[in-house]
Amino acid sequence: MRRLPALATAVLTAAVLAPATAHAASPPFPASVFRATHNSYSGDVDGAKDSLVHQLDHGVRFLELDVHDNGYATSHDYAVGHDSPGNLVDHSGGNPASNDLRDWLAVVNTWSAQHPAAAPIVVMLDLKDDLTDNPSFAAGNLTALNQELESVFGARLLRARDYPAAQPDVDALRGRVLPLLSGHGGSRTEYRRDVGYHPAVALNGRGQVVEVHDSGAGALRYWTGTYGADGRVTWLRHGKYDSGQTPAVALNDNGDLVEVHQSPSATTLWYHVGKLGADGEITWQESHQYDNGVSPTVAFTDATHLREIHQSQSSSQNWDWDGLLAGTTVSWTGNAKTADARFAKATATSAGRTVSVWTGADGPTSAQTLRADTDRVAGDRIRYRQVAFDEFQKGDSAELQQGALFYGAPATESAFITSARQAGKLVRGWDFDSAGQATTPLAGYPATNHPDDSWYQTLLTGNGAVE
Secondary structure (H helix, E strand, O other): OOOOOHHHHHHHHHHHHHHHHOOOOOOEHHHOOOEEEOOHHHOOOOOOOOOHHHHHHOOEOEEEEEEEOOOHHHHOOOEEOOOOOOOOOOOOOOOOOOOEHHHHHHHHHHHHHHOOOOOOEEEEEEEOOOHHHOOOOOOOOHHHHHHHHHHHHHHHEOOHHHOOOOOOEHHHHOOOEEEEEEEOHHHHHHHHOOEOEEEEEEEOOOOEEEEEEEOOOOEEEEEEEEEOOOOOEEEEEEEEEEEOEEEEEEEOOOOEEEEEEEOOOOOEEEEEEEEEOOOOOEEEOOOEEEEEOEEEEEEEOOOOEEEEEEEOOOOOOEEEEEEEEEOOEEEEEEEEEEOOOOOOOOEEEEOOEEEEEEEOOOOOOOOOEEEEEEOOOOOEEOOOOOOOEEOEEOOOOHHHHOOOOEEEEEOOOHHHHHHHHHOOOEEEEEOOOOHHHOOOOOOOEEEEOOOOOHHHHHHHHHOOOOO
16 A cells, blocks of 8 residues: 655644644533622622632632612712621632722722633622612712723723624633623613603714703703714713703703703793713702793703793793803893794704604613614613623513523522523522532523532533633
8 A cells, every 4th residue: 555655644634633623612602601609799708609819710700799889979989798888798818808899899800800811700790779869970870880890890891782792602702801780670770771751952063962851750860971973872971960840951062051941840940050071970050940931942042142932831822031151150131922932852953963862662661761863873772881781580570681691590490590591591590509409401600609519510510611
């Protein structure tokens, strides 16, 4: 038999062996299994988990931090703890000495920076308090939570809005941190959408946007944002600024704004002056009554002059005022009847851009869901930037299930876990403290209080847990 030259033999051998020795493609992220802990911050105070660093060093890729907003306005941070800040928190073994959420997130960020090839880490924030009653960014509403996540994790953060439509494999996400919201249902729901009545909008030549609306129950709230290169509005800040109904707003290119509204239970008309900052926050001045009437509207006619038109409280007659913005107040003059229609307060146009606001259901959401159209994009929700993912739990509303990637339930809810896994979801089963709680397929995140126990290690290794 004729022998092949040595070089040809080597090439042929390499070609035959290559498929068998090549690195296999990593599994799809939602189909994978990862080590996970329950109440990760509690270390050995509750369970046997040791520190966050120990957990990460030993393959845990899902961490839970219970979060409270008590005292945010003073400390400018959220606090970690079970039933209250500091409760069941293990500060030993290299865990932070403080309860400040930022310090705990920083531990994860430092470890992730040192291990860029690690499988993606999910940091779940279990919201123990209602964040919807925080009236502003300064008081710790969900815009503040977004900023904290982004400022701590930076480029390592994989925001929910950036999650690939085509499900990625694990290798594509190595070195990334995924934030996940759990806990208080009202806060998780408001993170996905907002509701309101009588929305109005203003847009200036710099692409800055201010939206105002009433709650239907007497509160006045605002959103600010920017019109982006993609034709969408990115909403930056949100808050409550007064009590009233049927608001309207005008905004000039200097970021000066004037808002008008009707009182919540009477027909008096009031105005605010505000200043829109580069960060999207509004500095509001005190409100002042300027007339009686209903359904007020307002618009700038130049950088400092305004015109206000409202309807009489006792007839269909419209009345108007001329206004001059001077510092933090408006001087109103020339009040008279007018045949002109009130301004179209729900639509604003400037520098070739248009933004309109309205209310309408989006799938399972309420008919009062706040929505926005631009000249290029229709039907977006007015809501917090989707930095964090939102967990859907057994018993939650259809709103929270819509589009959810992460599901969660107690480890004893085997039917829920199995069904969600079969549907291609990433599923957390918490208090997973016995091999007998294993499902087929296994929960993607069996969140245990005993990650170093041999039964857990054997089970997770046998199910191909990714590190």
